[in-house]
Amino acid sequence: MKMMTGVWNRVAAGGAALLLCGSVHANLLVNPGFDSDLSGWTINPITTTGVTWVAGTAHVGRPGPSGVAVFEQSFDILAGTGSLGISFDYQWQTGTPDTPDFFGVELTYASTSGAVTELLLSESSAGASFNAPLVYSGSISLVDLVTGSGNGTVRFMLAEPGNTRVGTRIQLDNVVVAPRAVVNPVPVPGTLFLLGLGLVALSRLPGNRKS
Numbered sequence: 001m002k003m004m005t006g007v008w009n010r011v012a013a014g015g016a017a018l019l020l021c022g023s024v025h026a027n028l029l030v031n032p033g034f035d036s037d038l039s040g041w042t043i044n045p046i047t048t049t050g051v052t053w054v055a056g057t058a059h060v061g062r063p064g065p066s067g068v069a070v071f072e073q074s075f076d077i078l079a080g081t082g083s084l085g086i087s088f089d090y091q092w093q094t095g096t097p098d099t100p101d102f103f104g105v106e107l108t109y110a111s112t113s114g115a116v117t118e119l120l121l122s123e124s125s126a127g128a129s130f131n132a133p134l135v136y137s138g139s140i141s142l143v144d145l146v147t148g149s150g151n152g153t154v155r156f157m158l159a160e161p162g163n164t165r166v167g168t169r170i171q172l173d174n175v176v177v178a179p180r181a182v183v184n185p186v187p188v189p190g191t192l193f194l195l196g197l198g199l200v201a202l203s204r205l206p207g208n209r210k211s
Contacts, residue, residue: 018069025085025178028075028152032175044070049160054171061101061158061169063094069158074150077109081145082181086120086154090205091171092128101125101168103161105136107177110151112144125168130173139180144193152177 030040034057040068041058043051048067052059061069077084105121118140145151154177160167 003196011156012145018036025180028077028084028190029073029128029175030075031135031156033173041071043072044072044155046070047157049085056173058172059089059093059146059169060103060172061160061167063167065167065168066160066162068160070155071172072153074153076140076149077145077147077152078179079145079147081179082140083139083141083179085137085139085178086176087135088175089173090134091132092123092125092130092210093169093171094167095130096125096128097160097167098163101161103128104157104159106151106155107140109142109164110148111142112148116143129133129166137177174179 001082031038032054036056036057038051039051047069049065049069051061051064051071055104060071060073082177084107088105090103090105101124103121103123103125104119106117106119108115108117119142121136141194156170156172158168158170
């Protein structure tokens, strides 16, 4: 009976692993919450207004001077990933400028036809709710994904034209990019053997025998 219990435990563990293969949603980003700095992220060289770390958040752009800020991170998308879920917390800060500023977020991934860029969010300060917490959540499908190191990039951009009064910045936090659909791998022969053995073991238990 002890041997049967051990077999069943191994079968249950193997079955659970198979069920979980298609439902793992680990964040693909490094330092997504900016806990102590901006490590893992890149300030694009075209940036002129700056990106700074403030109290566990990233501040994209700088009120006042005109220019652009581009803040990004590349990551690895694994083979078999069918789509990505993207979410982040953000906030328009300071005040509405005379000339609208523009905030955009995009995700780029490698495909057999070349780099594909999906625009996730595009907002103008003219219609923004200032100093109020906002959450973005969405997803994109990956078509003809090409795997490889750094085959995905998420990018945050704030364009600030010249203003006669104070401009804006974007406070950013809790960025998540995670696989939503993964093709389940084919069970290896050893796992199939364990599953079959478990079914045989169950059929031989006293409660399952026909009278």
